[in-house]
Amino acid sequence: MITITDLIHTWPTQSHPTLNIKALHIDKGERVFLHGPSGCGKSTLLGLLAGINALQSGQIKILNTDLSTIKNTHKDRFRADHIGTIFQSFNLLPYLNPLENVTLGCEFSKQRRKRLTDKKTDMTTEAIRLLKALGLNDSQLTQHVSKLSIGQQQRVAAARAFIGEPELIIADEPTSSLDEDSRHAFIETLFNQAGDYQASVLFVSHDKSLASLFDRQISLLDINGV
Numbered sequence: 001m002i003t004i005t006d007l008i009h010t011w012p013t014q015s016h017p018t019l020n021i022k023a024l025h026i027d028k029g030e031r032v033f034l035h036g037p038s039g040c041g042k043s044t045l046l047g048l049l050a051g052i053n054a055l056q057s058g059q060i061k062i063l064n065t066d067l068s069t070i071k072n073t074h075k076d077r078f079r080a081d082h083i084g085t086i087f088q089s090f091n092l093l094p095y096l097n098p099l100e101n102v103t104l105g106c107e108f109s110k111q112r113r114k115r116l117t118d119k120k121t122d123m124t125t126e127a128i129r130l131l132k133a134l135g136l137n138d139s140q141l142t143q144h145v146s147k148l149s150i151g152q153q154q155r156v157a158a159a160r161a162f163i164g165e166p167e168l169i170i171a172d173e174p175t176s177s178l179d180e181d182s183r184h185a186f187i188e189t190l191f192n193q194a195g196d197y198q199a200s201v202l203f204v205s206h207d208k209s210l211a212s213l214f215d216r217q218i219s220l221l222d223i224n225g226v
């Protein structure tokens, strides 16, 4: 699913590399917990995987596609087709309701829409299914996003990441504003959705109490040779 080889990344404002990773491999369907102290480069790595940060040196392959071979104009499409993201700030559009925020996950990806057609469903039906599976009730589906609790907004962000079955789900600190019970429950629902179609999950958090829930935990300090 993901293969990283000899990855080096140096931010222009810094004299030393933030990342120097010889090798990292994540399998299809694997659920990986990535941790490390603040500033060690976790978000930088996720940004490189999502194609948001430009690759400087080394190789990242996702689904056997070498990211360096994708033209800039196609990077957004590759991400939209294959990667669902859940970030700490959720990035929900406040003027759209939960249902509209989730279907947006498919608007930019023909492949995601095709996967829904293949499953004999459509964007709206699937968005409703996901939002309910993740714990929203009927009246919340069309409620103003700003009226939802943080936990509910996070579920909307997760549904948007999963719609159309992207092969990789990247989550950056999505549970940081939840209490411990809600964190565990959220990860359970995340895994249920991922397990439905063998999505790989790369989950970044400072909260090591979550690590044992995952197939594998990786300390960025252990794989980062900076």
Ligand SMILES: Nc1ncnc2c1ncn2[C@@H]1O[C@H](COP(=O)(O)OP(=O)(O)OP(=O)(O)O)[C@@H](O)[C@H]1O
Pocket (backbone or CB within 6 Å): 011, 012, 013, 018, 036, 037, 038, 039, 040, 041, 042, 043, 044, 045
């Ligand atoms: N866009 C950027 N431009 C310049 N430097 C950056 C940029 N983003 C991150 N950095 C630097 O790269 C280093 C790693 O930051 P990064 O955000 O990847 O760490 P992190 O492990 O995700 O931290 P945290 O756990 O606090 O979110 C830091 O020194 C940071 O200042």
